[in-house]
Structure formats: structure tokens, C-alpha cells
Amino acid sequence: MIELEGLTKRYGEKMAVNNLTFTVRPGIVTGFLGPNGAGKSTTMRMMLGLDRPTAGDVRIDGKHYDQLKDPLKYIGALLDAKAMHGGRSAYNHLLCLAQSNGIPKKRVQEVLDTVGLTPVARKKAKGFSLGMGQRLGIAGALLGDPRILMFDEPVNGLDPEGIHWIRNLMKSLAAQGRTVFVSSHLMSEMALTADHLVVIGQGRLLADTSMADFIAQNSRSYVRIRTPHRERLLDVLQRAGVTVVQTGNGTLEVDGGKSERIGELAAQHRIVLHELSPQQASLEEAFMQLTAESVEYHAHSEAPPEQPRAWGDGWRKES
Amino acid sequence: MATGQVIRSEWTKIRSVASTVWTLSLAVVVTIALGMLISLLSKNEFDNMDRADQLSFDPTFISFAGMSLGQLAMIVFGVLVVSNEYSTGMIRTSLAAVPQRGSFLFSKITVATGLALLVGLVTSFVTFFLGQAMLGEHGAYIGDEGVLRAVIGGGLYMTLIAMFSMGVAAMLRSPMLSLGILMPFFFLVSNILGNVPATKKIGRYLPDQAGSKIMQVVTPVDNDTPYGPWGGLGIMMLWVIAALAGGFVVLKRRDA
Numbered sequence: 001m002i003e004l005e006g007l008t009k010r011y012g013e014k015m016a017v018n019n020l021t022f023t024v025r026p027g028i029v030t031g032f033l034g035p036n037g038a039g040k041s042t043t044m045r046m047m048l049g050l051d052r053p054t055a056g057d058v059r060i061d062g063k064h065y066d067q068l069k070d071p072l073k074y075i076g077a078l079l080d081a082k083a084m085h086g087g088r089s090a091y092n093h094l095l096c097l098a099q100s101n102g103i104p105k106k107r108v109q110e111v112l113d114t115v116g117l118t119p120v121a122r123k124k125a126k127g128f129s130l131g132m133g134q135r136l137g138i139a140g141a142l143l144g145d146p147r148i149l150m151f152d153e154p155v156n157g158l159d160p161e162g163i164h165w166i167r168n169l170m171k172s173l174a175a176q177g178r179t180v181f182v183s184s185h186l187m188s189e190m191a192l193t194a195d196h197l198v199v200i201g202q203g204r205l206l207a208d209t210s211m212a213d214f215i216a217q218n219s220r221s222y223v224r225i226r227t228p229h230r231e232r233l234l235d236v237l238q239r240a241g242v243t244v245v246q247t248g249n250g251t252l253e254v255d256g257g258k259s260e261r262i263g264e265l266a267a268q269h270r271i272v273l274h275e276l277s278p279q280q281a282s283l284e285e286a287f288m289q290l291t292a293e294s295v296e297y298h299a300h301s302e303a304p305p306e307q308p309r310a311w312g313d314g315w316r317k318e319s
Numbered sequence: 320m321a322t323g324q325v326i327r328s329e330w331t332k333i334r335s336v337a338s339t340v341w342t343l344s345l346a347v348v349v350t351i352a353l354g355m356l357i358s359l360l361s362k363n364e365f366d367n368m369d370r371a372d373q374l375s376f377d378p379t380f381i382s383f384a385g386m387s388l389g390q391l392a393m394i395v396f397g398v399l400v401v402s403n404e405y406s407t408g409m410i411r412t413s414l415a416a417v418p419q420r421g422s423f424l425f426s427k428i429t430v431a432t433g434l435a436l437l438v439g440l441v442t443s444f445v446t447f448f449l450g451q452a453m454l455g456e457h458g459a460y461i462g463d464e465g466v467l468r469a470v471i472g473g474g475l476y477m478t479l480i481a482m483f484s485m486g487v488a489a490m491l492r493s494p495m496l497s498l499g500i501l502m503p504f505f506f507l508v509s510n511i512l513g514n515v516p517a518t519k520k521i522g523r524y525l526p527d528q529a530g531s532k533i534m535q536v537v538t539p540v541d542n543d544t545p546y547g548p549w550g551g552l553g554i555m556m557l558w559v560i561a562a563l564a565g566g567f568v569v570l571k572r573r574d575a
Contacts, residue, residue, distance in 0.1 A: 049418045050411055051574040066418035070324075077415055083408040085336060092335035100328035100416045102321065140412065 006056035031194030076141030081133035086126025130157030218286030342396035350389030358453035382450020397484030440474035472533030489566025530555030
């Protein structure tokens with residue numbers, strides 16, 4: 001379990017992480033979603049005690065990270081694939097990590113097998129592709145057989161087979177009762193792996209909800225209608241008890257999958273339809289809307305931007 | 320966290336990168352080869368020297384002449400051991416595994432210092448014996464007064480130079496910046512400050528000027544240095560302690 005309480009990180013004037021409070025629970029995959037620059041990596045670095053919070057607190061199983069004895073046995077993390085010395089072999093990279101936490105040597109071979117790097121174990125890491133580096137990072141996370149796993153953008157640079165593999169790995173780790181916390185900027189990726197969703201934008205918490213709830217709330221299905229006889233159709237539908245929403249661009253929207261009924265009603269009343277199409281709002285759209293609002297909120301909360309001035313404007317006014 | 324675990328881990332790290340081997344071998348080869356060359360040249364020059372120079376002729380110190388270049392390789396070793404962590408991004412993985420930053424830095428420096436001491440002592444003894452062989456009849460014997468102290472001191476000097484570089488690298492984090500400051504400083508600036516009369520009094524308190532006194536057996540005729548061989552080494556140790564303390568404070572305070 002990872003608990004964040006009012007976690008805040010400020011770099012000068014910029015709030016990278018702003019008062020985050022949420023809990024990552026065991027037994028499920030928790031997706032940590034936000035656009036690039038939302039503060040995901042900073043949050044994860046603070047969880048690992050690498051960056052010091054400006055305010056607030058983060059606890060791993062109730063303890064601060066630096067209070068953990070042999071932390072790799074509690075929490076394994078993949079931060080970025082390049083966090084290793086390129087001149088060191090994969091085996092020695094894992095060996096030095098294992099030794100620092102009193103993990104037996106044979107475990108190194110086990111995790112190399114798990115991630116499929118045994119054939120290149122003695123090769124230097126700098127010759128690895130991004131995907132192989134990612135696998136080595138994951139091997140390092142699994143080394144201490146930890147109860148908590150944290151992955152920052154794990155599918156980056158993986159081929160389709162690798163992506164499939166990491167999805168299954170995360171699900172099976174969660175099924176074993178472990179806490180799995182994984183960040184991504186792709187909603188579609190999260191929809192396939194995560195059971196719970198934490199969304200941040202501009203460092204602020206935007207949503208902390210189960211995946212099922214998020215889908216139910218945001219994947220609205222509706223019917224879009226265009227007709228030259230708007231008013232007549234509105235009358236007909238209202239009399240039939242169908243709720244209609246008028247959108248700005250002249251189309252009508254009806255919630256739910258009622259296209260057959262609407263088509264029949266229009267035919268009965270001899271109303272011409274130009275379009276009658278069932279629509280499904282994608283999760284990606286819902287996510288973009290959610291985070292776009294945070295950007296807008298931010299822009300409005302500050303002073304309006306100065307009018308852009310061309311070079312030399314000031315000089316002309318003064319003269 | 321058991322310190323023994325971290326020390327073993329740091330030993331694996333240091334032995335598994337190529338830079339350890341090439342920096343240390345370069346230090347050994349350059350120090351020995353240049354020491355032999357200068358010893359040979361000095362032997363041939365001896366009869367042409369004036370009386371004062373012959374009196375202050377220090378065969379032990381001359382055989383260590385190669386250290387002025389060899390120490391640069393030791394500096395590279397010390398800098399790379401620490402700053403490799405930052406330039407590769409390994410530091411984040413390392414500190415996630417060992418969040419006690421003091422323990423992490425202490426173990427790294429202990430391992431690197433142990434290795435530097437071993438290499439430094441071997442280099443120092445080999446340099447001495449081969450240098451004396453070159454000097455022939457003008458050479459010194461290991462049993463002569465002060466010679467053993469100077470030879471062991473040569474090993475300690477190389478070790479302390481490496482430690483000082485580790486401290487500086489821990490403060491500056493970047494290998495290029497650290498080397499860009501340390502190399503010209505020890506190769507040029509320190510020598511200039513130590514030889515120009517106006518700055519000589521300050522120059523002799525610099526780490527390398529003070530520390531290299533330990534390798535002198537014969538006191539120069541016009542000597543006015545206010546400290547002896549061990550005093551000089553002590554001054555160098557103070558520099559090392561200051562650099563390491565600075566490095567520790569930076570590591571402790573800053574985000575990784």
C-alpha cells in the first residue's frame with residue numbers, strides 16, 4: 001500500500017505536484033494517468049525518496065522510504081530504462097542491486113529468465129535496444145520479489161509482443177495480491193490493464209476512481225441527428241417522451257441506443273433526416289476533456305496574458 | 320541497512336566497468352615509466368650539477384617524478400567512480416536500492432579508496448626500486464633514513480588525490496565539469512602558484528604541494544616550509560575531508 005497525503009513539489013514558481021492525496025491499494029493494478037508534464041514522474045520519484053517533497057508526505061506500508069530495511073524487498077520500481085551504467089553487463093547490474101539488499105545471487109538468474117534476457121546477460125547494457133533496456137529495468141524491479149511494484153511508462157519502446165507481455169505481467173502480479181502502480185499518458189493502454197484510475201493534470205488530482213466507474217461515466221453512447229426540420233422533430237420526440245439535447249452546431253443528440261425508434265418516429269411524421277447515427281464517446285476523448293479542463297482552469301486563474309507586442313513597438317510609442 | 324551489503328555491491332560496481340581498469344593501469348604505467356626516465360636522465364646529469372644541487376639531490380623524490388602525470392589518471396579514476404552514477408542515471412537506481420545516502424557514499428568511497436591504496440602502494444614501491452636501479456650509484460636504499468616513509472607516503476599521496484577527486488565529483492556531479500576543474504588545477508595552476516614567489520606562501524598549502532612533501536627524504540638547502548612530511552600529508556588530509564564533507568552535504572540535500 002502506498003499512501004500520499006498532500007504531496008507537493010515546487011520548483012521555484014512552478015508547482016510540479018500540487019497537494020496530491022490518494023492511496024494505492026494492493027491486489028489491483030492502479031493506473032496513474034496524465035498528459036506529459038503532469039507531474040507523474042516527479043510524484044514517483046518522491047515515492048522512492050529520490051526527490052524531497054516541498055510539503056506533504058508519502059508512506060510505503062506506513063513507513064517512509066528511507067526507513068525501509070532492504071527497500072527492494074518492499075517495493076520495486078522501473079523509473080526509466082536509462083537509469084543504469086551502459087558499460088556494465090546486465091548480470092552485473094542486477095548483481096550489484098541484489099547485493100546491496102541482501103538478495104541471493106540465484107535470484108539474478110531467475111529474473112533474467114523472467115524477462116527473457118538470459119541470452120544477453122553478459123552483454124553490456126549500452127548495446128541494448130530501448131525495449132531490452134526496459135526489460136532489464138523490470139528485472140531490477142522484480143529482483144527483491146516485492147509486494148509493491150511501480151512502473152513509469154513501462155510500454156514505452158516495447159514492440160507489440162513486449163506490450164502484451166508487460167500487460168499480462170502486471171495483471172498477474174496484481175492477481176498475486178501485490179500492489180501495482182503504473183503510469184501512462186495513454187488512456188487506451190490503461191483501459192486494458194488498470195482496475196483503478198488516478199488522473200492528474202498540472203500536478204493536481206483530477207480523478208481517483210475505479211476503471212469501471214470511469215468507463216460508465218465517460219463512455220456515453222448517444223444518437224446524433226441532423227434534420228432540416230429541427231422544430232418539428234423536437235416536438236415529435238418530446239411528445240414521445242424522448243429527451244433531446246440540442247448541440248451548438250445544429251445537430252440533436254439523444255442519449256442511449258435508440259436510433260431505430262427515432263427513425264420510425266421520423267418516418268411516421270414524414271420528417272426528412274440527413275443523419276441518424278449512433279455514437280460512442282471514446283475514453284481517450286473523456287480523458288482529454290478531463291485534462292484539458294485542468295489546463296483551462298489554470299490559465300483562467302492567472303492574470304490575462306499581456307498583448308503580444310511586435311519588436312520596436314515601445315520605441316515608436318515613446319518617440 | 321547492513322553496510323557490508325552495500326560495500327559488496329559497490330565492489331561489484333567498481334570491478335564491472337572498464338574505466339576502473341584503464342584509469343588505474345594508466346596511473347601505474349605513467350608513474351613508473353616517467354619515474355624511470357627522469358631517474359635515468361638525472362643520473363647522467365649529476366656530474367654537471369653545482370655543489371648545492373648535488374647536496375640537495377634526493378634520489379627517492381626523483382624516482383617519484385612520474386607522479387606529477389600519474390596523479391592525473393588517479394584524478395580521472397576518482398572522478399569517474401562517483402560521477403558515473405550521475406552521468407548514466409544509475410544514481411536513481413542506486414539510491415532507490417540504498418536510500419541511506421550517507422551509507423551509499425561512504426561505501427562507495429571506502430571501496431574506491433581501498434582499491435586506490437592498493438594500486439598506489441604497489442606503484443610507489445615499484446617506482447622506487449626501478450627508479451633507484453636507473454640512478455645506480457647515486458640511488459638510495461629502502462633502509463636509509465626516511466626512505467620507507469617516503470615510499471609508503473607516495474602510495475598514500477596517490478590515494479588521497481583520488482579521494483579528493485571523489486569529493487569534488489560528489490559536489491559537482493558532472494564528470495566533465497569535475498575533470499575540467501581538477502586536471503588544469505593540479506597540472507598547471509598549483510605548480511604556478513607554488514613556484515611564483517608572490518604566491519608561494521599560499522601555494523604550499525594546496526593539497527598536492529603539501530601532500531607531496533611526504534615523498535621528500537633530503538630537505539632542500541633553502542627550505543623554509545613551515546611543516547614537515549607528515550604535517551604536509553595532514554594538510555592534504557584536511558583538504559580531502561573538506562571535499563568529502565562537501566560532497567556528502569550536496570548528496571544529502573539535493574534531489575537525485
